[in-house]
Amino acid sequence: MAPIALLSVSNKKGIVPFAKALTEEFKFQIISSGGTAKALEDASIPVSRISDFTGAPEILGGRVKTLHPKVHGGILAKKSDSSHQSELKEQNIPFIDLVVVNLYPFKETIEKPETLFEEALENIDIGGPTMIRAAAKNHQSVIVLTNPSQYENCLLALKNGEVSKQIRFELALEAFEHTADYDAAIARWMQTKKPEKKSPWIQSTPLKQTLRYGENPHQKASWYSSRRHGWGEAKQIQGKELSTNNLLDLEAAISTIREFGYGTNIKNQNCDNAAVIIKHTNPCGVGISNSLSSAFSKALDADRTSAFGGIVALNCSVDLKTASQLKGIFLECIVAPHFDDQAKSVLAEKKNLRLIELDPISIEKTDKHNVRSILGGVIVQELDDKPIQENAWKVVTRKEPSKIQINDLTFAWKVVRHIRSNAISIASSGQTLGIGAGQMNRIGAAKIALEAAGIKANNAVLASDGFFPFDDTIRLAAKYGISAIIQPGGSIKDNLSIDACNELNLSMIFTGRRHFLH
Structure with a gap:
């Protein structure tokens, strides 16, 4: 009997060529639902609709379509268990060998300021997480994919004749991480609707990268960050990989520079140009003036000794004159909302110098809390960033x-x-x-x-x-x-x-x- 793949994805990137490879190279039978089935049909890829497979129609406007024993029996049955094999045979349920599912765009939906409560609720996926969790639980019998980036490696493993236990385990782990992140986003959103309720701290932040080491070479460290706002969305133009200490100093730098307006809000607030030099998370020099180069001169002259090896934050686009000044001293990182082409050209000569563009909008989208770890827990507090009330x-x-x-x-x-x-x-x-x-x-x-x-x-x-x-x-x-x-x-x-x-x-x-x- 041909192996069966169940495909039901919100993010359809790469799904058509992947499905084509499954059917043509590996002779999979594909079952699918809704928009995924239509995309495959439009590409002339053989596909069976979920409703035809289960014999039950989609109901409640699509709220119920994959929640059926024939789907979940086929996903959850252990191929190595003879009693499971017998039950499936009695119920005329085939094994499902591959599950490819990613979820309704809940995060993207709630980020839109015009999103209504009911619209957000309708973007809470039910069937998708259920299939993912079922497949991940039974990963020894089922391959589960939750991200288009996994398709190529999956096809390569199939071509080599076997998707190993290790690969299946790693895919299952990613699947559980995917649903955990999704549920955390829903819970956090619900908490905002009743903020006075004493709720657990729920956070799920993807791994951005493993750092070379922590504050010191003997400490391991990893950087977890949302890719849609804050430092996770920052653009590193040049320079070495960021270190733990760089990131901590950059956070202190951006917190300080925002006091004087940052990027798009400078003109709106009629703010000065400002420059901050940070050393070991403390400002060692801060200057404001009517030009960025003058502001940086003030910050540098405040403490030239401490500025050596520092982190610089600037609150507006870096121009040629300022870049020429920056080039003259040893710095670890420079962060600004923008660097113009001439500034980039000048600073490119210092190849190890890290240049980072951080969009003001990405800062505004961040969660306004400070999280600190203690043994066995965390402390969560509001940021101390309220405007000064003179x-x-x-x-x-x-x-x-x-x-x-x-x-x-x-x-x-x-x-x-x-x-x-x-x-x-x-x-x-x-x-x-x-x-x-x-x-x-x-x-x-x-x-x-x-x-x-x-x-x-x-x-x-x-x-x-x-x-x-x-x-x-x-x-x-x-x-x-x-x-x-x-x-x-x-x-x-x-x-x-x-x-x-x-x-x-x-x-x-x-x-x-x-x-x-x-």
Whole structure:
């Protein structure tokens, strides 16, 4: 008896030549349903409709077509089990040897903003996952394919005379991963319809690539990423393969640069050109200006020593002048919404330098959560990326900050929430002058930042990601000539800091919002 292949695919890429090879080279009998059957019939490939095979019509507008004992009996029967063979013979059910199924485009459907609830429901596949799971469960007797990329290797194995146990197992694993990802997408979508419900964290993210190693050479690492948004959709123009540390630094870079508008939203928000240099997930230099080259110069001049081997993020298209500056120093990666042809040509001379274009739209499509692993679990929190609310700020000192100081304070505050806590940033005229990151006490972070700024701290401003429990940071800042301070406030000893500012003739703003970053 001819082997039987059941073909029912939403993604019809490659299905016609694959089916043609099955029938002509390997003498398969094909059964199919709906649009797949029509595509094969239009290509003059012999095919039996599911309804003819089962003797039962498709019902409920196509909701029920493959859910039938003749289909699932043929898929689930073990060829090595004599009792299964006898039952199939009694019920006049043939073995099904090959199942080729991929699912309704649920993910693509819900990504469309105009999609209605009922339309999304109708794109939840029922029969498809059932056939895939059945075939994967019985993979020792059934070959299961869920992706057009598998067709060529399947035909090659058939040509060699046998689809091995190892190949069948690997295909079954991919099949279960396929249905798990599909069900996870449905569950996540349903959760958005009732977000107040306490639900499990459900996530299924495909493997993008195995990395050479993790943070250190003795650690293994893999990169899992959606291919439709975020870094998974980024385009690497040139350079070596991205490493674990590159990716972590790139994430810190893009988080920081977005404070100043990114790509398509720059003109909409009337934003400045901005440049950020990241080292070990902390900004070591940030600059804003009326041109990208000037912004990068500011970021570089903020801390040229730390910039060596850094990661650069730019918020608009990279031009020739900026590219020429970038070429002059050793960098690991540059990320921007776009590089013009002249910039690419200049930077191409640095073959190992990684250039990455990240579309602003792909960023907006990402899930707005931060996920961190701990032993035996994960912590999921909202991203700390809400726009700054200056109308909630409160001047708590007798001296009011000037308009220029307000601009500097806003800039410093945008930067400080992207520095590892305890964090201090010193800034003036759209440029960071000193950054203190990741210290065990706030005065320690302030010392690092102020010493880095040196004499440039005179008349500059200081931002702190958390409140001051004592007045020591205020008094140290005043010694360096800091003129204005911005911090969340909220300490039971806030009055100590306020009194010190009044005594030393500094202005200070409380934002009412803390920005710890661990």
